[in-house]
Each structure stands twice: as C-alpha cells, then as structure tokens.
Amino acid sequence: DSGVTQTPKHLITATGQRVTLRCSPRSGDLSVYWYQQSLDQGLQFLIQYYNGEERAKGNILERFSAQQFPDLHSELNLSSLELGDSALYFCASSVGDTGTAYNEQFFGPGTRLTVL
Amino acid sequence: AQSVTQPDIHITVSEGASLELRCNYSYGATPYLFWYVQSPGQGLQLLLKYFSGDTLVQGIKGFEAEFKRSQSSFNLRKPSVHWSDAAEYFCAVGGVSGGSYIPTFGRGTSLIVHP
Numbered sequence: 001d002s003g004v005t006q007t008p009k010h011l012i013t014a015t016g017q018r019v020t021l022r023c024s025p026r027s028g029d030l031s032v033y034w035y036q037q038s039l040d041q042g043l044q045f046l047i048q049y050y051n052g053e054e055r056a057k058g059n060i061l062e063r064f065s066a067q068q069f070p071d072l073h074s075e076l077n078l079s080s081l082e083l084g085d086s087a088l089y090f091c092a093s094s095v096g097d098t099g100t101a102y103n104e105q106f107f108g109p110g111t112r113l114t115v116l
Numbered sequence: 117a118q119s120v121t122q123p124d125i126h127i128t129v130s131e132g133a134s135l136e137l138r139c140n141y142s143y144g145a146t147p148y149l150f151w152y153v154q155s156p157g158q159g160l161q162l163l164l165k166y167f168s169g170d171t172l173v174q175g176i177k178g179f180e181a182e183f184k185r186s187q188s189s190f191n192l193r194k195p196s197v198h199w200s201d202a203a204e205y206f207c208a209v210g211g212v213s214g215g216s217y218i219p220t221f222g223r224g225t226s227l228i229v230h231p
Binding site: 002004042043044045056058090092104105107108109110 | 159162165218220222
C-alpha cells in the first residue's frame with residue numbers, strides 16, 4: 001500500500017459526459033501527479049500540482065482539467081468524454097516539488113474509466 | 117524531445133533463471149532514469165533510479181540496472197527470477213523542462229515466469 005488513495009476504482013459512463021476523479025496523496029506529500037495509461041498511448045504524464053499550484057503540464061487535453069485543494073487532495077475533471085478516453089488514470093504523490101531534483105513518486109491503485 | 121524504447125513487449129523466463137529487460141532512451145543531457153514495476157491491479161512501484169555516480173544501481177527486490185551512456189541504455193537485471201516477479205516493467209526517463217520535471221515512460225515489458 002503506497003498511501004495514495006484514489007476514488008472511484010471503476011467508472012463507467014457515456015460519451016459526452018463529464019466525470020471527476022479524486023486523489024488523496026500520502027500524508028505530508030505536497031506534490032500530486034496525474035497519469036493516463038491506455039493500450040494505445042501507454043503511460044502518459046498529464047499534469048503536476050505542488051501545494052495547490054500547477055507545476056508542470058504534459059499531454060493533457062483541453063477537455064481535461066485538474067486542481068489541488070488546500071487539504072492537498074486533487075481532482076481530475078474529464079469532460080465531453082470520448083471513447084478514446086477509456087483508460088486507467090493514476091495519481092502519484094511526492095514530498096516536494098521536483099524542479100531540478102527528483103522526488104520519488106508513490107502511485108495510487110488507479111481509477112479505471114470506461115466510456116461507452 | 118526525450119523518449120524511451122523498451123524493445124521487448126513480452127519476456128518469458130523460467131523460475132530461477134536470470135533476467136535482463138532492455139531499455140534505450142533518448143535525451144539531450146544526463147538523464148534521470150528509472151525502472152518501475154506494476155503488478156496486476158496495482159499502481160507503479162519504483163524499483164530503482166539513476167541520477168549520477170556509480171553506473172550500476174541496486175534496487176529493491178534483488179534488481180539492479182546498469183547505465184551505459186555510450187549505448188543510451190539502462191537495462192534491468194536480476195540473477196534469479198521468482199514467480200512473484202511476474203508483472204509489467206516500465207523504464208522511464210526524466211528531464212527538466214522549464215524548471216519542472218517531466219517523466220516519459222516506455223511502453224512496458226510484460227514478464228511471464230514459468231515454474
């Protein structure tokens with residue numbers, strides 16, 4: 001158990017809908033990262049937040065957004081869902097902001113999103 | 117742009133045999149390199165990482181990896197595989213862009229262990 005929790009574990013929805021995925025980082029971790037894992041694209045970094053502020057952006061679509069709240073939990077919002085958005089979405093957390101030094105990331109178990 | 121190639125999609129070994137998983141990377145400067153393991157239904161767990169210094173890196177669960185700059189490789193090895201090592205293995209390269217760390221993962225290698 002990494003200490004990172006994600007809810008829900010599974011989500012089934014229809015095209016065009018909007019969903020919210022939630023992540024609670026390990027106690028004391030200030031950074032949260034979101035990843036998408038799909039058969040087509042593999043594991044892709046989406047976005048990082050550090051202490052409430054956006055820090056780094058990867059291959060995140062404009063239909064997707066995220067935020068980190070004062071209690072440090074994070075939510076990933078996916079809207080206008082398409083079939084291709086079906087994937088496993090991981091959250092990870094680390095103690096600090098990466099910057100020029102790497103902080104080990106601890107991954108949650110993921111949320112499996114199925115878009116029908 | 118940084119990239120990672122794991123040329124083997126699947127690797128099958130017998131329990132007790134040695135293992136080597138290949139990873140080649142592309143990055144303009146000295147990279148941060150990682151190996152992660154993902155068991156079914158689980159998130160990724162860090163096995164080991166290389167930042168600088170000794171090019172042979174020891175990790176958890178008896179794994180090691182060797183950084184070879186001349187070959188742009190960071191292969192993962194284990195001298196004797198256990199059935200519990202069956203999992204998906206990901207190599208990743210980390211680079212700093214605009215002051216932030218951006219990781220790039222390979223497509224993964226699925227390890228199958230025969231008894």
